[in-house]
Amino acid sequence: MARTGFLLAEDEALKKALSNIKVYDDREQERPVQVFFRYPEVETERTYPFITIEMIDLIHARNRQHSETELTYFNTAGGASAPANWQNRPDALTYWPSESADFSYLTNKNNFQVLHTNEFVPVDLVYQISTFTRTALHDRQLSSTILRKVFPFRKSSINIEADGTNRRLELLDWTTADLLDPEAGYRKRIFRKIYTLQMGAELPSSDIYGSKQVKSVTANIDY
Amino acid sequence: MGVQRLELWSAMTGFSSTYSPKGSDGIINGSFGVVDYVENLLNVYDKVLMEILHSTAEEAQTSMQEQARTSSTGWAEIADSISVKYNHENRQFSYTIVGDEETQERAMNLEYGNGHLAPTPFLRGTILQQQDKQTDSINSRLRKTLLENIGG
Numbered sequence: 001m002a003r004t005g006f007l008l009a010e011d012e013a014l015k016k017a018l019s020n021i022k023v024y025d026d027r028e029q030e031r032p033v034q035v036f037f038r039y040p041e042v043e044t045e046r047t048y049p050f051i052t053i054e055m056i057d058l059i060h061a062r063n064r065q066h067s068e069t070e071l072t073y074f075n076t077a078g079g080a081s082a083p084a085n086w087q088n089r090p091d092a093l094t095y096w097p098s099e100s101a102d103f104s105y106l107t108n109k110n111n112f113q114v115l116h117t118n119e120f121v122p123v124d125l126v127y128q129i130s131t132f133t134r135t136a137l138h139d140r141q142l143s144s145t146i147l148r149k150v151f152p153f154r155k156s157s158i159n160i161e162a163d164g165t166n167r168r169l170e171l172l173d174w175t176t177a178d179l180l181d182p183e184a185g186y187r188k189r190i191f192r193k194i195y196t197l198q199m200g201a202e203l204p205s206s207d208i209y210g211s212k213q214v215k216s217v218t219a220n221i222d223y
Numbered sequence: 224m225g226v227q228r229l230e231l232w233s234a235m236t237g238f239s240s241t242y243s244p245k246g247s248d249g250i251i252n253g254s255f256g257v258v259d260y261v262e263n264l265l266n267v268y269d270k271v272l273m274e275i276l277h278s279t280a281e282e283a284q285t286s287m288q289e290q291a292r293t294s295s296t297g298w299a300e301i302a303d304s305i306s307v308k309y310n311h312e313n314r315q316f317s318y319t320i321v322g323d324e325e326t327q328e329r330a331m332n333l334e335y336g337n338g339h340l341a342p343t344p345f346l347r348g349t350i351l352q353q354q355d356k357q358t359d360s361i362n363s364r365l366r367k368t369l370l371e372n373i374g375g
Binding site for chain 2: 177190
């Protein structure tokens with residue numbers, strides 16, 4: 001089951017995108033590349049190469065902010081009478097950001113025909129992904145895999161399982177930032193590449209609330 | 224460690240300074256007043272846009288240096304080394320750290336971390352937060368300057 005919650009769902013999606021990467025060399029047929037959130041603590045045994053994920057900023061995406069409007073979900077399973085193709089309307093509520101693709105977490109969902117909420121606030125999450133290797137060959141292999149397959153230039157997107165959305169994921173910058181390993185007396189080099197990524201996300205601006213549809217209108221007034 | 228660049232890609236309006244003759248495939252051809260007017264507008268546009276972008280870079284540099292001076296993360300000590308330039312050929316802003324190797328290494332360690340020091344991404348954070356404001360400012364200055372220039 002996908003991890004849910006703002007930031008948690010996004011973290012998990014990024015980790016998944018970076019999982020199962022392997023590098024190759026003359027000594028080992030394949031070396032799996034570990035993925036950590038933040039740089040591993042001293043107590044954690046580090047096996048090179050490895051990748052770290054750090055969230056470094058959260059910015060209000062004003063270029064995606066609309067005038068505030070109400071989003072609506074027609075719960076047909078709960079007996080709603082829904083307009084045709086309501087899911088395609090701009091005010092359709094079809095997922096709850098980072099939480100759910102179908103609102104099944106609401107245990108009393110079917111008590112209501114219609115769910116409403118205020119429009120979500122668009123934000124951009126900025127991540128730093130760093131790769132650490134001991135050899136130039138592994139560094140090249142990781143760069144190649146990441147730029148070609150994981151976060152391709154100008155074509156990157158990411159699926160967030162928790163809410164079923166496909167988000168924009170832009171590679172803003174990548175740079176070389178090699179280090180000398182202090183644990184090896186600054187004699188061994190650590191090859192490091194840093195990728196700065198920006199992911200679109202949304203934050204609910206109000207709770208979700210349910211209402212019931214009018215079933216009939218009595219137009220005749222007896223007098 | 225060399226000078227590091229953080230590049231902000233700007234989606235600029237396309238503009239070409241080269242003109243190709245279209246041939247004489249009409250009943251009458253000529254550079255009528257309206258064409259001269261539009262060519263003048265394009266020339267003014269390019270010049271004005273370049274000036275605005277250079278001044279945007281200068282303002283960004285001043286603003287970033289001021290913000291860095293009030294930072295408690297180590298950026299205060301190298302605030303004056305932050306440089307922002309606009310490169311018209313590549314249509315992008317370059318954010319660099321000028322100074323000796325030690326200053327640049329310090330900036331790299333602050334910006335990206337170094338394993339033991341967590342990143343304090345002042346440059347990237349500020350660049351991203353400035354974008355909307357810069358876009359609004361460029362639009363309004365471009366509109367104002369073009370309106371002043373198209374008359375003559």
